[in-house]
Amino acid sequence: MTEIFVAGDGPTGVLVLAGSSGRVESARCGVLAGSGATAASYRWFGEAVDLVPLESFEEPLSFLHERCDRLVVLGTSRGAEAALLLGSMHSEIDAVVAVSAPHVVWAALSTDRPQRSSWTRAGEPLSFVPYDDDWEPDTDPVEFAGMYEQNLETYADRVPAARIPVERIAGDVLLVAGGDDRLWPSCDFADDIVARRSAAGLDTTLVSHPPAGHRVVLPGEQPPPPSHLVHGGTPEADAALGALAWPHLEKLLSDRPEVAG
Numbered sequence: 001m002t003e004i005f006v007a008g009d010g011p012t013g014v015l016v017l018a019g020s021s022g023r024v025e026s027a028r029c030g031v032l033a034g035s036g037a038t039a040a041s042y043r044w045f046g047e048a049v050d051l052v053p054l055e056s057f058e059e060p061l062s063f064l065h066e067r068c069d070r071l072v073v074l075g076t077s078r079g080a081e082a083a084l085l086l087g088s089m090h091s092e093i094d095a096v097v098a099v100s101a102p103h104v105v106w107a108a109l110s111t112d113r114p115q116r117s118s119w120t121r122a123g124e125p126l127s128f129v130p131y132d133d134d135w136e137p138d139t140d141p142v143e144f145a146g147m148y149e150q151n152l153e154t155y156a157d158r159v160p161a162a163r164i165p166v167e168r169i170a171g172d173v174l175l176v177a178g179g180d181d182r183l184w185p186s187c188d189f190a191d192d193i194v195a196r197r198s199a200a201g202l203d204t205t206l207v208s209h210p211p212a213g214h215r216v217v218l219p220g221e222q223p224p225p226p227s228h229l230v231h232g233g234t235p236e237a238d239a240a241l242g243a244l245a246w247p248h249l250e251k252l253l254s255d256r257p258e259v260a261g
Contacts, residue, residue: 002059004042008033012072012094012253013064015057016041019077019100020049020109028074031220037253038068049078049118050108051125057086061093070094072252077183077214078118081105084193085119085126087169095172095252099245100181100214103192104129104152104162127161143230148184166193167200172252174205176245178212182232186214205248212241219246 007029014037016025022043029039040060045052065071072095075083080101087096105128107115113133117125132154135147152159166173175193177186190206197204213233215224219242223235233241 002042004040004060004063005029006038006040008036008038010036010038010253011068012037012070013068014039014072014074014253015060015064017044017073017075017079017082019075019079027221028218031218032074032253034220035250035253037072038064040064044079044082048109050110051116051120052082052118053123054082054085054089054119054121057082061086061090065092072097074099074249076100076216078102078106078109081118081164084164084166084169084173087171087173088165089121089168091170093169093171095174096169097174097176097249097252098193099176099216100178100183100186101175101189101193102184102186103164103166103189103196104159105164106162107131127158129155129158129162139230141228141230143182143232145182145185145232163196164193166197166204167202169197169202172205173197173202174245174248174252175207176216176241177206177208178214178216178233178238178241179208179210180212180232180237181214182230183214207241207245207248209237209241209244211237213238216242216245218242218249 025041032039073083074097076099080098107130108118115130117128119126175190177190194204214231217239
């Protein structure tokens with residue numbers, strides 16, 4: 001059995017998925033448990049986000065579903081990519097919380113060529129948007145947001161097939177995005193998700209904050225340690241975005257129908 005970190009014993013189960021850091025989100029689970037949830041996290045990929053079977057999430061999802069009345073998936077960055085995909089596949093997921101989320105499936109985080117998908121389903125790779133190997137950074141240190149924008153332009157013909165089918169998510173969707181995200185343009189990605197779900201007659205909650213970056217800090221969390229990647233924002237702005245998102249997240253952790261905040 002997969003080794004799963006669990007905190008709390010509330011009626012709502014939250015599967016918490018980190019981004020490409022791969023860490024087990026024990027601190028975030030503790031914060032969510034303090035708000036009355038059962039929160040679980042595990043290292044959901046091996047060496048890299050590379051041909052990860054979406055079926056591999058079924059064990060932790062079942063673990064929570066068997067114990068809890070409600071089921072929420074909360075992911076950040078590449079973990080948010082997983083969360084949105086899982087929400088589109090599993091009708092039992094009551095809500096998806098996607099922090100700094102993409103709107104498409106991206107290529108695997110690998111230097112191997114030819115490029116391949118980050119995900120598989122039933123043994124088949126999902127359609128994806130590749131990375132443009134001709135991209136050259138124009139900042140020092142490197143900011144990757146421009147690379148992702150160029151990827152979408154270079155491989156525009158690949159985008160339609162690679163779009164995450166957010167219109168199939170039956171549960172609630174909460175998007176959290178920083179306007180100063182310099183890892184990738186998460187606000188633009190979020191706008192695409194909102195527009196497609198709106199066209200399908202589905203509501204989406206988007207919480208954004210112009211000065212915040214890629215790494216959102218929820219109330220009760222400590223700012224993440226320094227990284228070699230440029231994430232944008234400031235600790236204060238990232239915490240402010242987390243505070244704005246928190247009432248909406250608390251609403252999803254409860255079984256109350258009213259909108260918080």
